[in-house]
Amino acid sequence: MKIKKIETRITYFIITIGLFLLNIKNLTLLSIIISNILSLLFIFLFEKLNLSKFKLTKFLIMIISFIYLLFNLNNITIFIGDNILREYSIIVISLTLLFLIFYLANKGYHTLIKVILLATYFIIFLIFISFLITIPYIDLSNLTINIFKTNNLFKETILYTFNLIYPYLLIYPLSNTKFKVSDFLVTTLFQILIYLLIISILGLTLESIYKYPYITIFKKVSLFGFIERIEIIPSLNYLFCFYFLLVLSYYQILNYLSLYIKKDKNLNIIKIFLFLLIFLVSLAIQ
Protein backbone atom coordinates (compact mmCIF):
# COMPACT_ATOMS: atom_id res chain seq x y z
CA MET A 1 0.00 0.00 0.00
CA LYS A 2 1.27 3.46 -0.86
CA ILE A 3 1.95 5.98 1.86
CA LYS A 4 -0.03 9.17 1.45
CA LYS A 5 1.71 12.55 1.34
CA ILE A 6 -0.27 13.81 4.32
CA GLU A 7 0.95 10.87 6.42
CA THR A 8 4.56 11.74 5.70
CA ARG A 9 3.95 15.38 6.54
CA ILE A 10 2.18 14.56 9.78
CA THR A 11 5.01 12.20 10.80
CA TYR A 12 7.50 15.00 10.12
CA PHE A 13 5.44 17.37 12.28
CA ILE A 14 5.24 14.92 15.20
CA ILE A 15 8.93 14.07 15.22
CA THR A 16 9.95 17.74 14.98
CA ILE A 17 7.66 18.71 17.85
CA GLY A 18 9.04 15.78 19.85
CA LEU A 19 12.61 16.96 19.39
CA PHE A 20 11.53 20.50 20.15
CA LEU A 21 9.99 19.43 23.47
CA LEU A 22 13.14 17.49 24.26
CA ASN A 23 15.37 20.53 23.70
CA ILE A 24 13.06 23.32 24.88
CA LYS A 25 14.95 23.89 28.14
CA ASN A 26 18.06 24.99 26.24
CA LEU A 27 16.34 27.17 23.66
CA THR A 28 15.58 30.84 23.21
CA LEU A 29 13.32 32.53 20.68
CA LEU A 30 16.32 33.70 18.69
CA SER A 31 17.93 30.26 18.54
CA ILE A 32 14.58 28.71 17.46
CA ILE A 33 14.23 31.19 14.59
CA ILE A 34 17.86 30.96 13.40
CA SER A 35 17.91 27.14 13.68
CA ASN A 36 14.74 26.91 11.62
CA ILE A 37 16.21 29.13 8.89
CA LEU A 38 19.48 27.17 8.84
CA SER A 39 17.77 23.80 8.73
CA LEU A 40 15.50 25.00 5.91
CA LEU A 41 18.59 26.03 3.92
CA PHE A 42 20.14 22.62 4.51
CA ILE A 43 16.99 20.81 3.40
CA PHE A 44 16.85 22.92 0.22
CA LEU A 45 20.45 22.05 -0.53
CA PHE A 46 19.84 18.36 0.21
CA GLU A 47 16.89 18.29 -2.16
CA LYS A 48 18.62 20.29 -4.89
CA LEU A 49 21.69 18.06 -4.92
CA ASN A 50 19.53 14.95 -4.52
CA LEU A 51 21.85 13.67 -1.81
CA SER A 52 19.49 10.95 -0.64
CA LYS A 53 20.51 8.75 -3.61
CA PHE A 54 24.12 8.40 -2.50
CA LYS A 55 25.21 5.34 -0.55
CA LEU A 56 27.29 7.45 1.78
CA THR A 57 24.25 9.57 2.69
CA LYS A 58 22.27 6.45 3.53
CA PHE A 59 25.12 5.19 5.67
CA LEU A 60 25.42 8.53 7.46
CA ILE A 61 21.67 8.65 8.13
CA MET A 62 21.92 5.15 9.63
CA ILE A 63 24.80 6.21 11.89
CA ILE A 64 22.98 9.37 13.00
CA SER A 65 19.83 7.30 13.67
CA PHE A 66 21.85 4.91 15.81
CA ILE A 67 23.33 7.78 17.87
CA TYR A 68 19.91 9.41 18.24
CA LEU A 69 18.36 6.10 19.27
CA LEU A 70 20.98 5.54 21.97
CA PHE A 71 20.89 9.02 23.47
CA ASN A 72 17.15 9.53 23.21
CA LEU A 73 16.38 6.11 24.66
CA ASN A 74 18.28 7.32 27.67
CA ASN A 75 16.34 10.63 27.69
CA ILE A 76 12.92 9.05 27.36
CA THR A 77 13.72 6.42 30.04
CA ILE A 78 14.68 9.19 32.46
CA PHE A 79 11.55 11.11 31.47
CA ILE A 80 9.28 8.13 32.18
CA GLY A 81 11.12 7.45 35.46
CA ASP A 82 10.71 11.09 36.52
CA ASN A 83 7.12 11.70 35.50
CA ILE A 84 5.14 8.52 35.03
CA LEU A 85 6.65 5.37 36.57
CA ARG A 86 8.44 6.86 39.57
CA GLU A 87 8.76 3.60 41.48
CA TYR A 88 10.24 1.57 38.65
CA SER A 89 13.90 1.00 38.01
CA ILE A 90 15.49 2.42 34.88
CA ILE A 91 16.34 -1.09 33.61
CA VAL A 92 12.71 -2.21 33.64
CA ILE A 93 11.58 0.97 31.87
CA SER A 94 14.23 0.87 29.14
CA LEU A 95 13.75 -2.86 28.54
CA THR A 96 9.96 -2.52 28.17
CA LEU A 97 10.42 0.50 25.95
CA LEU A 98 12.90 -1.34 23.74
CA PHE A 99 10.47 -4.24 23.31
CA LEU A 100 7.74 -1.81 22.25
CA ILE A 101 10.08 0.01 19.86
CA PHE A 102 11.28 -3.21 18.25
CA TYR A 103 7.76 -4.56 17.99
CA LEU A 104 6.35 -1.55 16.10
CA ALA A 105 9.44 -1.09 13.90
CA ASN A 106 9.30 -4.74 12.83
CA LYS A 107 5.72 -4.30 11.69
CA GLY A 108 6.98 -2.26 8.75
CA TYR A 109 6.97 1.34 7.62
CA HIS A 110 3.34 1.41 6.50
CA THR A 111 1.96 0.20 9.86
CA LEU A 112 4.28 2.56 11.65
CA ILE A 113 3.07 5.58 9.71
CA LYS A 114 -0.58 4.60 10.25
CA VAL A 115 -0.04 4.34 14.02
CA ILE A 116 1.67 7.75 14.02
CA LEU A 117 -1.26 9.20 12.05
CA LEU A 118 -3.71 7.90 14.65
CA ALA A 119 -1.65 9.23 17.52
CA THR A 120 -1.21 12.59 15.78
CA TYR A 121 -4.90 13.43 15.99
CA PHE A 122 -4.66 12.76 19.69
CA ILE A 123 -1.45 14.83 20.07
CA ILE A 124 -2.84 17.82 18.13
CA PHE A 125 -5.99 17.63 20.27
CA LEU A 126 -3.80 17.63 23.41
CA ILE A 127 -1.79 20.64 22.18
CA PHE A 128 -4.98 22.63 21.55
CA ILE A 129 -6.40 21.61 24.93
CA SER A 130 -3.14 22.68 26.56
CA PHE A 131 -3.39 26.10 24.92
CA LEU A 132 -6.98 26.51 26.06
CA ILE A 133 -6.50 25.56 29.70
CA THR A 134 -3.27 27.47 30.23
CA ILE A 135 -4.51 30.80 28.80
CA PRO A 136 -5.70 32.09 32.23
CA TYR A 137 -2.18 31.59 33.61
CA ILE A 138 -0.48 33.77 31.01
CA ASP A 139 1.30 36.73 32.56
CA LEU A 140 2.11 39.24 29.82
CA SER A 141 4.66 40.99 32.02
CA ASN A 142 6.90 37.94 31.41
CA LEU A 143 7.06 38.98 27.76
CA THR A 144 8.08 42.57 28.49
CA ILE A 145 11.65 41.56 29.29
CA ASN A 146 14.06 40.76 26.48
CA ILE A 147 12.76 37.39 25.30
CA PHE A 148 15.56 37.17 22.71
CA LYS A 149 18.14 37.11 25.49
CA THR A 150 20.49 34.15 25.14
CA ASN A 151 23.51 32.76 26.94
CA ASN A 152 25.21 30.81 24.21
CA LEU A 153 23.48 31.42 20.91
CA PHE A 154 26.04 29.56 18.80
CA LYS A 155 25.87 26.32 20.78
CA GLU A 156 22.08 26.45 21.12
CA THR A 157 21.61 27.12 17.41
CA ILE A 158 24.02 24.46 16.15
CA LEU A 159 22.56 21.75 18.38
CA TYR A 160 18.99 22.63 17.59
CA THR A 161 19.64 22.94 13.83
CA PHE A 162 20.90 19.38 13.95
CA ASN A 163 17.73 18.36 15.75
CA LEU A 164 15.58 20.03 13.10
CA ILE A 165 17.41 18.43 10.18
CA TYR A 166 17.14 14.95 11.66
CA PRO A 167 13.32 14.51 11.22
CA TYR A 168 13.71 15.40 7.56
CA LEU A 169 16.51 12.86 7.03
CA LEU A 170 14.50 10.29 8.93
CA ILE A 171 11.25 10.61 7.02
CA TYR A 172 11.45 12.22 3.56
CA PRO A 173 14.16 10.08 1.86
CA LEU A 174 12.20 6.94 2.85
CA SER A 175 8.78 8.03 1.66
CA ASN A 176 9.50 9.58 -1.78
CA THR A 177 7.37 12.61 -0.87
CA LYS A 178 8.44 16.03 -2.05
CA PHE A 179 9.29 18.34 0.80
CA LYS A 180 7.03 21.39 1.09
CA VAL A 181 8.02 24.65 2.76
CA SER A 182 4.48 24.98 4.11
CA ASP A 183 5.00 21.82 6.26
CA PHE A 184 8.14 23.33 7.61
CA LEU A 185 6.47 26.66 8.38
CA VAL A 186 3.62 24.96 10.25
CA THR A 187 6.08 23.17 12.54
CA THR A 188 8.06 26.41 13.03
CA LEU A 189 4.86 28.23 13.94
CA PHE A 190 3.93 25.53 16.47
CA GLN A 191 7.41 25.66 18.01
CA ILE A 192 7.21 29.43 18.44
CA LEU A 193 3.66 29.26 19.83
CA ILE A 194 4.55 26.58 22.40
CA TYR A 195 7.70 28.47 23.34
CA LEU A 196 5.81 31.77 23.79
CA LEU A 197 3.15 29.98 25.85
CA ILE A 198 5.81 28.61 28.21
CA ILE A 199 7.69 31.91 28.44
CA SER A 200 4.52 33.90 29.10
CA ILE A 201 3.58 31.58 31.98
CA LEU A 202 6.96 30.77 33.53
CA GLY A 203 9.20 33.63 32.44
CA LEU A 204 12.68 33.25 30.95
CA THR A 205 14.49 32.39 34.18
CA LEU A 206 12.18 29.61 35.31
CA GLU A 207 11.94 28.18 31.80
CA SER A 208 15.65 27.41 31.94
CA ILE A 209 15.49 26.04 35.52
CA TYR A 210 12.73 23.44 35.19
CA LYS A 211 13.69 20.14 33.59
CA TYR A 212 10.42 19.86 31.63
CA PRO A 213 9.01 23.40 31.35
CA TYR A 214 6.07 22.33 29.15
CA ILE A 215 4.92 19.96 31.89
CA THR A 216 5.58 22.48 34.67
CA ILE A 217 3.03 24.96 33.28
CA PHE A 218 0.34 22.32 33.74
CA LYS A 219 1.25 21.89 37.40
CA LYS A 220 -0.20 25.38 37.90
CA VAL A 221 -3.50 24.56 36.23
CA SER A 222 -6.61 23.98 38.28
CA LEU A 223 -9.86 23.52 36.36
CA PHE A 224 -13.11 24.58 38.06
CA GLY A 225 -11.25 24.55 41.36
CA PHE A 226 -11.15 20.78 41.69
CA ILE A 227 -9.62 19.22 38.56
CA GLU A 228 -5.90 19.34 39.24
CA ARG A 229 -2.79 17.36 38.48
CA ILE A 230 -3.36 17.30 34.76
CA GLU A 231 0.36 17.06 34.02
CA ILE A 232 -0.38 13.70 32.46
CA ILE A 233 -1.73 15.53 29.35
CA PRO A 234 1.62 17.01 28.28
CA SER A 235 3.40 13.90 29.61
CA LEU A 236 1.47 11.82 27.08
CA ASN A 237 2.38 14.37 24.45
CA TYR A 238 6.04 13.94 25.26
CA LEU A 239 5.74 10.17 25.47
CA PHE A 240 4.13 9.69 22.05
CA CYS A 241 6.50 12.08 20.28
CA PHE A 242 9.59 10.47 21.84
CA TYR A 243 8.36 6.95 21.20
CA PHE A 244 7.76 7.54 17.49
CA LEU A 245 11.12 9.25 17.20
CA LEU A 246 12.82 6.16 18.61
CA VAL A 247 10.78 3.75 16.50
CA LEU A 248 11.59 5.65 13.31
CA SER A 249 15.27 5.82 14.22
CA TYR A 250 15.35 2.07 14.75
CA TYR A 251 13.45 1.51 11.53
CA GLN A 252 16.08 3.55 9.65
CA ILE A 253 18.81 1.25 10.95
CA LEU A 254 16.85 -1.88 9.99
CA ASN A 255 16.09 -0.45 6.59
CA TYR A 256 19.75 0.20 5.89
CA LEU A 257 20.83 -3.23 7.09
CA SER A 258 18.15 -5.00 5.01
CA LEU A 259 19.75 -3.51 1.87
CA TYR A 260 22.83 -5.62 2.45
CA ILE A 261 21.55 -8.59 4.45
CA LYS A 262 19.11 -10.48 2.30
CA LYS A 263 18.64 -13.64 4.41
CA ASP A 264 15.90 -13.39 7.03
CA LYS A 265 17.79 -15.63 9.44
CA ASN A 266 20.86 -13.40 9.39
CA LEU A 267 18.73 -10.28 9.76
CA ASN A 268 17.04 -11.76 12.84
CA ILE A 269 20.43 -12.46 14.43
CA ILE A 270 21.45 -8.87 13.69
CA LYS A 271 18.18 -7.64 15.27
CA ILE A 272 18.84 -9.56 18.49
CA PHE A 273 22.41 -8.28 18.53
CA LEU A 274 21.12 -4.71 18.00
CA PHE A 275 18.62 -5.11 20.80
CA LEU A 276 21.31 -6.18 23.26
CA LEU A 277 23.78 -3.58 22.05
CA ILE A 278 21.29 -0.68 22.34
CA PHE A 279 20.10 -1.88 25.74
CA LEU A 280 23.60 -2.25 27.18
CA VAL A 281 24.97 0.98 25.70
CA SER A 282 21.93 2.99 26.89
CA LEU A 283 22.46 1.54 30.38
CA ALA A 284 26.15 2.42 30.24
CA ILE A 285 25.27 6.03 29.29
CA GLN A 286 23.06 6.29 32.37
Add this chain to the structure above:
Amino acid sequence: MKKLLILIIIIFITGCDSYIELNDLAIINTIGLEKENNNYKLYASVVDITEKESLDIPTTSYQVTGTSLNQIIDNLSMSLNKKIYMSHLNLLIINDSIKTKELEEIINFFLNNNETREDFLVVNCNNIKDIIKKMKFQEINDLIENNSRNASETIKTTMYDVIKNFYDKKNIYLPSIILDSSISLDGIKEFKNNKYKEIKGEDIIYLNYFLNKIDTYKYSYTCDDNKYLYLNILESNTSFLTKELLITNEIKVITNDCNYNKDKIENIFNTNLKTNLEKLTNKKITIKNTIRGTYEN
Protein backbone atom coordinates in the same frame (compact mmCIF):
# COMPACT_ATOMS: atom_id res chain seq x y z
CA MET B 1 7.98 -16.52 19.73
CA LYS B 2 5.38 -13.74 19.49
CA LYS B 3 3.37 -15.16 22.39
CA LEU B 4 6.50 -15.40 24.50
CA LEU B 5 7.36 -11.78 23.67
CA ILE B 6 3.86 -10.60 24.65
CA LEU B 7 4.08 -12.62 27.88
CA ILE B 8 7.40 -10.97 28.79
CA ILE B 9 5.96 -7.50 28.08
CA ILE B 10 2.85 -8.24 30.16
CA ILE B 11 5.00 -9.31 33.11
CA PHE B 12 6.95 -6.05 32.94
CA ILE B 13 4.04 -3.65 32.53
CA THR B 14 1.97 -4.84 35.48
CA GLY B 15 1.37 -2.04 37.96
CA CYS B 16 1.38 -4.07 41.18
CA ASP B 17 5.12 -3.90 41.73
CA SER B 18 5.10 -0.28 42.93
CA TYR B 19 1.88 -0.57 44.94
CA ILE B 20 2.05 1.09 48.35
CA GLU B 21 -0.61 0.74 51.03
CA LEU B 22 -2.13 3.99 52.33
CA ASN B 23 -1.05 2.92 55.82
CA ASP B 24 2.55 2.91 54.64
CA LEU B 25 2.44 6.54 53.53
CA ALA B 26 3.16 9.55 55.73
CA ILE B 27 0.99 12.21 54.05
CA ILE B 28 2.43 15.60 54.99
CA ASN B 29 0.20 18.66 54.66
CA THR B 30 2.27 21.29 56.50
CA ILE B 31 5.98 21.74 56.93
CA GLY B 32 7.73 24.20 59.23
CA LEU B 33 11.43 24.91 58.80
CA GLU B 34 13.93 26.80 60.89
CA LYS B 35 17.69 26.80 61.25
CA GLU B 36 19.46 26.61 64.58
CA ASN B 37 23.22 26.17 65.07
CA ASN B 38 23.81 25.00 61.48
CA ASN B 39 21.06 22.41 61.85
CA TYR B 40 17.64 22.42 60.28
CA LYS B 41 14.65 21.82 62.49
CA LEU B 42 11.69 20.44 60.60
CA TYR B 43 8.17 20.41 62.03
CA ALA B 44 5.76 18.33 60.00
CA SER B 45 2.04 17.92 60.27
CA VAL B 46 1.28 14.37 59.12
CA VAL B 47 -2.23 13.15 58.33
CA ASP B 48 -3.28 10.59 60.93
CA ILE B 49 -5.13 7.89 59.03
CA THR B 50 -5.88 5.80 62.09
CA GLU B 51 -8.67 8.18 63.20
CA LYS B 52 -11.43 7.30 60.79
CA GLU B 53 -14.50 8.72 62.48
CA SER B 54 -13.53 12.38 62.51
CA LEU B 55 -14.95 14.74 59.86
CA ASP B 56 -11.92 16.98 60.21
CA ILE B 57 -8.55 15.85 58.87
CA PRO B 58 -6.74 14.54 61.99
CA THR B 59 -3.04 15.30 62.04
CA THR B 60 -0.07 14.56 64.27
CA SER B 61 2.95 16.83 64.45
CA TYR B 62 6.52 15.58 64.38
CA GLN B 63 9.85 17.25 64.88
CA VAL B 64 13.17 16.16 63.36
CA THR B 65 16.62 17.70 63.15
CA GLY B 66 19.34 17.32 60.56
CA THR B 67 22.07 19.07 58.62
CA SER B 68 20.35 19.02 55.25
CA LEU B 69 16.78 18.92 54.03
CA ASN B 70 17.14 15.55 52.33
CA GLN B 71 18.63 14.11 55.49
CA ILE B 72 15.73 15.43 57.60
CA ILE B 73 13.15 13.94 55.26
CA ASP B 74 15.00 10.61 55.41
CA ASN B 75 15.15 10.87 59.22
CA LEU B 76 11.41 11.57 59.35
CA SER B 77 10.72 8.61 57.08
CA MET B 78 12.86 6.37 59.31
CA SER B 79 11.26 7.54 62.54
CA LEU B 80 7.74 7.06 61.15
CA ASN B 81 8.70 3.88 59.29
CA LYS B 82 6.65 5.15 56.35
CA LYS B 83 7.28 6.54 52.89
CA ILE B 84 7.09 10.35 52.91
CA TYR B 85 4.34 11.56 50.58
CA MET B 86 4.35 15.29 49.85
CA SER B 87 1.86 15.54 46.98
CA HIS B 88 -0.66 17.07 49.38
CA LEU B 89 1.68 19.62 50.89
CA ASN B 90 -0.39 22.78 51.38
CA LEU B 91 1.70 25.05 53.53
CA LEU B 92 5.34 25.82 54.25
CA ILE B 93 6.16 27.91 57.30
CA ILE B 94 9.60 29.45 57.66
CA ASN B 95 11.03 31.92 60.13
CA ASP B 96 13.68 34.66 60.02
CA SER B 97 16.49 32.11 60.39
CA ILE B 98 15.91 31.00 56.80
CA LYS B 99 18.19 33.21 54.70
CA THR B 100 19.48 33.10 51.10
CA LYS B 101 21.59 29.94 51.50
CA GLU B 102 18.80 28.02 53.24
CA LEU B 103 16.20 29.34 50.81
CA GLU B 104 18.28 28.06 47.91
CA GLU B 105 18.46 24.62 49.51
CA ILE B 106 14.70 24.60 50.08
CA ILE B 107 14.05 25.66 46.47
CA ASN B 108 16.40 22.99 45.11
CA PHE B 109 14.71 20.40 47.26
CA PHE B 110 11.28 21.19 45.81
CA LEU B 111 12.57 21.56 42.26
CA ASN B 112 14.13 18.11 42.42
CA ASN B 113 11.07 16.58 44.02
CA ASN B 114 8.70 15.66 41.18
CA GLU B 115 6.01 14.57 43.62
CA THR B 116 5.28 18.03 44.98
CA ARG B 117 3.71 20.93 43.15
CA GLU B 118 4.84 24.47 43.79
CA ASP B 119 1.36 25.86 44.41
CA PHE B 120 1.39 25.62 48.21
CA LEU B 121 1.55 28.79 50.31
CA VAL B 122 4.71 29.96 52.03
CA VAL B 123 4.35 32.04 55.20
CA ASN B 124 6.65 33.54 57.79
CA CYS B 125 6.13 32.87 61.49
CA ASN B 126 8.52 32.97 64.40
CA ASN B 127 6.57 30.47 66.47
CA ILE B 128 6.51 27.52 64.11
CA LYS B 129 6.33 24.78 66.74
CA ASP B 130 3.09 26.04 68.30
CA ILE B 131 1.49 26.89 64.98
CA ILE B 132 2.10 23.38 63.64
CA LYS B 133 0.82 21.82 66.86
CA LYS B 134 -2.28 23.94 67.40
CA MET B 135 -3.43 25.09 63.98
CA LYS B 136 -4.66 23.36 60.85
CA PHE B 137 -3.17 24.41 57.52
CA GLN B 138 -6.69 25.14 56.24
CA GLU B 139 -7.22 27.90 58.84
CA ILE B 140 -3.97 29.63 57.88
CA ASN B 141 -4.61 29.26 54.16
CA ASP B 142 -8.16 30.61 54.55
CA LEU B 143 -6.92 33.55 56.58
CA ILE B 144 -4.44 34.54 53.89
CA GLU B 145 -6.83 33.79 51.03
CA ASN B 146 -9.70 35.84 52.50
CA ASN B 147 -7.47 38.71 53.49
CA SER B 148 -5.76 39.02 50.14
CA ARG B 149 -9.08 38.71 48.30
CA ASN B 150 -11.17 41.10 50.38
CA ALA B 151 -8.76 43.56 51.94
CA SER B 152 -5.50 43.25 49.97
CA GLU B 153 -3.68 43.58 53.30
CA THR B 154 -1.42 40.63 52.66
CA ILE B 155 0.32 38.99 49.74
CA LYS B 156 -0.54 35.44 48.81
CA THR B 157 2.87 33.91 48.09
CA THR B 158 3.20 30.41 46.74
CA MET B 159 6.38 28.36 46.47
CA TYR B 160 6.29 29.08 42.76
CA ASP B 161 6.46 32.86 43.48
CA VAL B 162 9.37 32.28 45.87
CA ILE B 163 11.30 30.29 43.23
CA LYS B 164 10.56 32.88 40.52
CA ASN B 165 11.56 35.87 42.64
CA PHE B 166 14.62 34.10 44.01
CA TYR B 167 16.05 33.34 40.57
CA ASP B 168 14.95 36.69 39.11
CA LYS B 169 16.81 38.27 42.05
CA LYS B 170 13.69 40.17 43.14
CA ASN B 171 12.39 40.78 46.66
CA ILE B 172 10.40 37.96 48.22
CA TYR B 173 7.26 38.93 50.15
CA LEU B 174 5.86 36.50 52.69
CA PRO B 175 2.69 36.89 54.76
CA SER B 176 3.59 37.04 58.44
CA ILE B 177 1.38 35.28 60.97
CA ILE B 178 1.27 35.30 64.78
CA LEU B 179 -0.46 33.04 67.26
CA ASP B 180 -1.97 34.57 70.38
CA SER B 181 -5.35 33.30 71.47
CA SER B 182 -6.10 32.78 67.79
CA ILE B 183 -4.17 33.11 64.61
CA SER B 184 -3.86 36.50 62.94
CA LEU B 185 -1.92 38.31 60.25
CA ASP B 186 0.99 40.49 61.23
CA GLY B 187 1.75 42.35 58.02
CA ILE B 188 4.25 40.94 55.57
CA LYS B 189 7.96 40.22 55.58
CA GLU B 190 10.11 41.45 52.75
CA PHE B 191 13.21 39.35 52.12
CA LYS B 192 15.90 41.46 50.49
CA ASN B 193 19.72 41.32 50.65
CA ASN B 194 19.66 38.37 53.06
CA LYS B 195 17.50 40.33 55.55
CA TYR B 196 13.86 40.37 56.54
CA LYS B 197 12.03 43.68 56.81
CA GLU B 198 8.53 44.15 58.19
CA ILE B 199 5.88 45.94 56.16
CA LYS B 200 2.65 46.77 57.89
CA GLY B 201 -0.62 48.66 57.46
CA GLU B 202 -1.54 50.59 54.32
CA ASP B 203 1.92 50.15 52.82
CA ILE B 204 0.94 46.58 51.93
CA ILE B 205 -1.92 47.85 49.77
CA TYR B 206 0.43 50.10 47.79
CA LEU B 207 2.93 47.28 47.46
CA ASN B 208 0.12 45.12 46.14
CA TYR B 209 -0.60 47.81 43.55
CA PHE B 210 3.03 47.71 42.54
CA LEU B 211 2.97 43.91 42.26
CA ASN B 212 -0.39 43.91 40.45
CA LYS B 213 -1.91 41.75 43.16
CA ILE B 214 -4.78 43.97 44.24
CA ASP B 215 -8.11 42.18 44.39
CA THR B 216 -10.55 44.36 46.32
CA TYR B 217 -10.17 46.72 49.26
CA LYS B 218 -11.90 49.61 51.00
CA TYR B 219 -10.60 53.17 51.05
CA SER B 220 -11.87 55.74 53.57
CA TYR B 221 -11.28 59.48 53.70
CA THR B 222 -12.43 61.81 56.50
CA CYS B 223 -13.51 65.15 55.10
CA ASP B 224 -15.06 66.69 58.16
CA ASP B 225 -16.11 65.73 61.68
CA ASN B 226 -17.88 62.40 61.39
CA LYS B 227 -18.18 62.77 57.64
CA TYR B 228 -16.62 60.14 55.45
CA LEU B 229 -15.98 59.24 51.93
CA TYR B 230 -15.96 55.47 51.75
CA LEU B 231 -14.94 53.74 48.54
CA ASN B 232 -14.88 50.12 47.55
CA ILE B 233 -12.17 49.31 45.02
CA LEU B 234 -13.76 46.42 43.18
CA GLU B 235 -11.07 45.67 40.68
CA SER B 236 -7.63 46.95 39.88
CA ASN B 237 -4.97 46.28 37.33
CA THR B 238 -1.41 47.56 37.16
CA SER B 239 0.17 47.41 33.74
CA PHE B 240 3.92 47.36 33.22
CA LEU B 241 3.70 47.03 29.46
CA THR B 242 4.43 50.72 28.77
CA LYS B 243 7.28 52.79 30.17
CA GLU B 244 4.92 54.35 32.67
CA LEU B 245 2.96 52.57 35.37
CA LEU B 246 -0.65 52.43 34.25
CA ILE B 247 -3.19 51.69 36.97
CA THR B 248 -6.86 51.13 36.24
CA ASN B 249 -9.39 50.95 39.08
CA GLU B 250 -13.05 50.14 39.19
CA ILE B 251 -14.43 52.00 42.17
CA LYS B 252 -17.83 51.95 43.80
CA VAL B 253 -18.78 54.80 46.13
CA ILE B 254 -20.36 53.37 49.27
CA THR B 255 -20.66 56.46 51.51
CA ASN B 256 -20.38 60.05 50.34
CA ASP B 257 -21.25 62.18 53.39
CA CYS B 258 -18.99 64.89 52.05
CA ASN B 259 -21.15 65.42 48.95
CA TYR B 260 -18.18 65.34 46.61
CA ASN B 261 -18.70 65.13 42.90
CA LYS B 262 -17.03 62.48 40.71
CA ASP B 263 -13.99 64.65 39.85
CA LYS B 264 -13.33 65.53 43.47
CA ILE B 265 -13.55 61.88 44.57
CA GLU B 266 -11.18 60.86 41.79
CA ASN B 267 -8.78 63.65 42.71
CA ILE B 268 -8.65 62.67 46.39
CA PHE B 269 -8.19 58.98 45.60
CA ASN B 270 -5.56 59.55 42.89
CA THR B 271 -3.50 62.00 44.95
CA ASN B 272 -3.31 59.58 47.86
CA LEU B 273 -2.44 56.64 45.60
CA LYS B 274 0.17 58.56 43.63
CA THR B 275 1.89 59.92 46.74
CA ASN B 276 2.26 56.45 48.21
CA LEU B 277 3.28 54.73 44.99
CA GLU B 278 5.96 57.33 44.24
CA LYS B 279 7.80 56.00 47.29
CA LEU B 280 8.08 52.62 45.57
CA THR B 281 8.91 53.55 41.98
CA ASN B 282 10.55 56.26 39.91
CA LYS B 283 8.28 55.59 36.96
CA LYS B 284 5.61 58.03 35.85
CA ILE B 285 2.26 56.91 37.26
CA THR B 286 -1.01 57.22 35.34
CA ILE B 287 -4.25 56.29 37.07
CA LYS B 288 -7.49 55.67 35.23
CA ASN B 289 -10.65 55.13 37.27
CA THR B 290 -14.17 54.02 36.55
CA ILE B 291 -16.27 55.41 39.37
CA ARG B 292 -19.86 54.43 39.94
CA GLY B 293 -22.24 54.81 42.85
CA THR B 294 -23.86 57.61 44.81
CA TYR B 295 -21.38 60.40 44.20
CA GLU B 296 -23.94 63.05 43.18
CA ASN B 297 -26.24 63.78 46.09
